[in-house]
Amino acid sequence: MTAPWALTAHDVLEELEVPADGLSTAEAEARLASAGPNRLPLPPRDPFFKRLFGHLNDILIYLLLAAAAVKAIMGDWVDFSVILAVAVINTAIGMIQEGRAEKALDAIKGMLSTRAHALRDGTVSDVDAESLVPGDVVKIRPGDRVPADCRLLESANLQVEESALTGESVAAVKDITPVAADASVGDRTSMLFSGTLVVAGTGTAVVTATATNTEIGRIQTMISEAESLETPLARTLGRFGKQLAWLILGMGAFMMLVGWLVHGLAGRELISATIGFAVAAIPEGLPALVTITLALGVQQMAHRRAITRKMAAVETLGSVSTICSDKTGTLTQNEMTVRDVRTRTHDFHVEGGGYAPIGAITLDGAPVDTAAHPDLLAIAEVMGLANDAHIEEIDGRWQLIGEPTEGGVLVLARKAGVTGEGWNRLAEIPFESATKYMATLAQDPSGARHILVKGALDSVAARCTTQAGPHGVEPFDPEFWDQQVVELGSQGLRVLAAARLDVPADTGTLPEGGPTGLTLLGLVGIVDPPRPEAIDAIAEARTAGIAVTMITGDHAGTARAIAHEMGIIDEVEAPALTGAELEAMDDDELAGVVQSVHVYARTSPEHKIRIVRALQSHGEVVAMTGDGVNDAPALTQADVGVAMGIKGTEATKEAADVVLADDNFATIERAVAEGRRIYDNIRKAVLFLLPTNGAQSLVILTAILAGWAVLPLEPVQVLWINMITAVTLSLPLASEPKEPGLMNRPPRDPKEPLISRAFLRRILFVSVLIGAATLLVFWWEYNHGGISLAQAQGTAVTMLALGQLSYLFNCRFLDRSSITWDVLRGNATLWWSAAVLIVLQVGFLYLPFMQDLFRVEGIALREWGLTFGLAVVIFLIVEVAKALGRRNQRRAIRRG
Structure with a gap:
């Protein structure tokens, strides 16, 4: 029908074919059969197997499962069980941290009225709101929740609280006067909207839309259709995983050809060695490391009053380049x-x-x-x-x-x-x-x-x-x-x-x-006064290179004045776009101006989603904050949705990735700082972890290419060192405090690789360094130390563990020197983790069941002294390399 808010009350009744005494019961039942019940349907949830496959869908996990399958075919059930257990543990962790954003739809459904006062057969009756149909005439009084979208027929001092839908900070005054057909939701004063609350006055209205055809129903549809975006870290790890997988496959194939054609190694031994190489090269501890780091970040953010519903959002916050915020109750106090x-x-x-x-x-x-x-x-x-x-x-x-x-x-x-x-x-x-x-x-x-x-x-x-x-x-x-x-x-x-x-x-x-x-x-x-702490937070966000954009249902003049007072815009005459102007723009036109406009007024839920998508089209990582159900679709679309915990609706909280327990915009700025710290620590942990895999794979690769008759490491021994170093030695880096000047640097580019060229050079250098020390120890002890193969392999594993422990101290400070007393202070977790590593390694070497499982034997004090001494040498050599890198960087800056 024609926009009911633009028609007179009489014309609306004629279009809906409603008699003066309301619908008859028979007519209402006939219309209900045609229009369907006045409720919002919930889309089906993905079945368990589909969600499970989503967590298994990783190329490095595929390589691990393939290695386990080959081991099963060969009858190596111990190796098969250990490799399979690693894959299962990583998948289980992913399932546990899975978000539950689909509850947003339940929360919206809970906003709807359950009862209504409808005029049926000439008499006002109390009916189930689900039975309402277009054409029903309903009575409205203070305290009622509007049961459907309705056109007013009569009103007396009627005021309706619509802030959850429109963003308006004061109750909307309603009357029966028609308004323009292109009026925004907040300007449709002749309409009542489903789910809003009557705060004063009385009225009579005719139902014009029910269920999914209402404004709140359209919002539900937008939530369900909002795109699910990968986090920057997920994209980065995905690219890194694919590159690493192709490198492992290529090197494995090359190793098999050399072992078979050049050294004439037997098929079974060669296959086992190749699997050992693949297992050594795959950083199977990396998913657990990332999960643990994010989980610790979730705890830290909870202490700062930011409740994280989806762990990945912690890291994504560190990449945020634009914060889009609702005004009422978010930037302002929602108290006139x-x-x-x-x-x-x-x-x-x-x-x-x-x-x-x-x-x-x-x-x-x-x-x-x-x-x-x-x-x-x-x-x-x-x-x-x-x-x-x-x-x-x-x-x-x-x-x-x-x-x-x-x-x-x-x-x-x-x-x-x-x-x-x-x-x-x-x-x-x-x-x-x-x-x-x-x-x-x-x-x-x-x-x-x-x-x-x-x-x-x-x-x-x-x-x-x-x-x-x-x-x-x-x-x-x-x-x-x-x-x-x-x-x-x-x-x-x-x-x-x-x-x-x-x-x-x-x-x-x-x-x-x-x-x-x-x-x-x-x-x-x-x-509606700004929050003082929000003004400071906006200033800090802009210092950190993060743009702040205000999207509100208020009028442009009010929005611009508030934005100027809060420091979002520098001049009160800065450009602002209204909902009507957005309607006149196509997506390309909006994308052309979206980065230069920071105030949007008289907006609808569709406008908010369009703004977020336009920013994302430029590669921006967008955080959207809000408290009303009108914000929920945009929160779902944004890279990080942030809801207000006190004044926010349940729909908004369930759609969000992060909920601010104190409704304080300043908390979002602290959460961004926490996200940046966490990403820094993930990079430190990756820089620390990968040389383990690099060193192990180089040990096996070198042994095969050199034609050694025995391998310095067995596949199960490789898995052991991978897991204990990832779970013990990586933990201190997850707890590292933030770097100085963290919020004075611009947001990182989401396309920036996890590992820069400088990092890659250091990973390769340390991999060769630790790998060479391990090969040297194994070769010397096996050929000249008078010990068994199992003891020599135990010594090699110990060299890897202690080499990684010494390198951990190098990684605490990525660029500055670690030859300082500071490297021993500020992170008590480091010493606990080192102690746990030593205890686990002692158990690995000397407990009988561990010796049987991993095919090793205990080593003497001589081997412990040799491996410890080489670990100290590794630490000093890496520090020399870091010093040379700093000198070269200073020279490059002077030349620039």
Whole structure:
């Protein structure tokens, strides 16, 4: 049908073919059979086997499984069991950390009303909301949750809380007047939307859409259709895994050809050696290492009030280049606050925020005594007495009972010392959207009576003939007050006017058509104030090279003023796009301007998703923060979705990757810093771990190419050293504190390889260094030490373990020298891990069942001394290489 908000109430009823007494029960049942129940369907979840395959879908896991299968065919069941166990453990870890974002759809379903008051067969009946159909006429009253999308037919002082859907910080005033067909959701004042809450007034409306055809249903559809994106680390590890897999296959094939054609090695021994080489080269401990590092990061973030629902989001936060944030309740406090009071002679500033009646009223920077400024006192009395809101302190927190704007001006009255004590309300005209003012007849403590009026300036001014001036009452000057409204509006403030009329002591009622002949007292400017900590966090984010973009349902002027105050934009005239302007753009046009625009106003859920996708088309890593269900689709689409934990809806929390337990935007900045630290530590751990694999594979490769009759390492021994070094020695690096200047560098490029050329050179160098030491120890001990093959192999494994332990100290500081006392301090986990490694290695060498399982024998003190001495030499040689690298880097900078 034609946009119902653009039609008159009569035309909507005609289009829906609704009689005056509502639908009959028979007609409603017929329409229900056609339209279906008014509920949101949940899409089926992927079956277990599909999710399992998703975690097995890794080329390095495929190589491990292939190696295990060959070992099974050869009858080497011990090797088969150990290799298979590694693959199963890694898959199980992946399954455990799997996110549950599909619960967002359950949470949205929970927002829907369960009952409704529908006009059926000429009688208002209480019916199940799921039975509503287009054409049903429903009654709405305060406290109701709107059961479906409806077009208003009648309304009386109707106000609806729509912030979860539109982002608006105050309740929307509703009436039956049609609006433009292209009006955004927040401007469709003749419509009620499913899942929103009626806070004041009553109304009658006709249902125009149910289930998935409602605005909230469209949001559900967008959540389910939002693309699932790989994290930067997943992409990086995926590329690295494929490159490593092809290298392993190529080198394995080359090794087999040389062993067979050049050295004439037997098939079984050659196959076993090739499997040993592959197992040595595959960093099977890497997935566990990454998982452990991320898990530790999750714990650290929880201590900082950021609850991580998906572990991968911890690392992705470190790559964030743009934070898109909702305004209401995220950047601002969602508590209306008076900032400015304008009279004919003074401009007062009001300090403090929220609903706590704490904060000075100042004039030219100095606190004022309200009693000395009767113009200020008069406005405070109107705002506090022509008011139906209440504030009270509960558990140390001031809370509002009533409408937010009324709460804001009530707090102004309390700050000015107006409590209402001794005053008596005799009559009132409640606020209505048609009149846009509220009037009360009140008696003061002396017995005098006054009419007090507050409301929109245009409505109040039309009833004024005079104004309060510096020397008493003077003729009304509309141009002066219009200019004040423009100035306040440019600061993002909403404006209310206050007026007053003294009446005879025997007056007992208010005029039927409303009061006239009023004296205008002045204006108040109201704002949903920014969070102070959010302002600091935005400044820190911009220092770190992270752009902050505000996406809100508010009007462009208000959004731009708030964005400028918060430091999101440098000039208040900076470009801002509205929802209507976004509608006129195609995706390519939006992508062309999206990186230069940081304020979006009057937006819908579709607009938010389009903005996020446009940023992602430029390679940006986007974090989206929000608290309303209207934010949920964009949170799902973003690389990292961040929800507010206190004021956020359940739908938003379930769609998010991270939930801020304190609703503090500053927490997101700390979470980004934590993400960067974690990625640094993953790089350190990879730089530490890969030389183990490199050294082991070089040992086996060199032995085959040289035609050695025995191998220095067995495949199960390779798995042992891989797992114990990954699980023990990598842990200290996961706990390393952040590097100095971490948040002064720009976000890393998601396309940047995990291993840079400099890192690759160091990995190759250390692999050769540790591999050469291991080959030397094995060759010397087996040929000249007078020990058995099992002991020589045990010595080789010990050399690898101690070589890795010494290299761990090199990796604590990637560039600066590790020959410092600092390398021994600041990370107690390092010493515990070293102790565990030694204990495990001793058990490996001397426990009988371990000797049988891994085919080794214990070694003497001589072998321990030899391997320890070579480990110290490895540490010193790596430090010399690091020093040469620093010198070359300084030379390159000077030449540049």
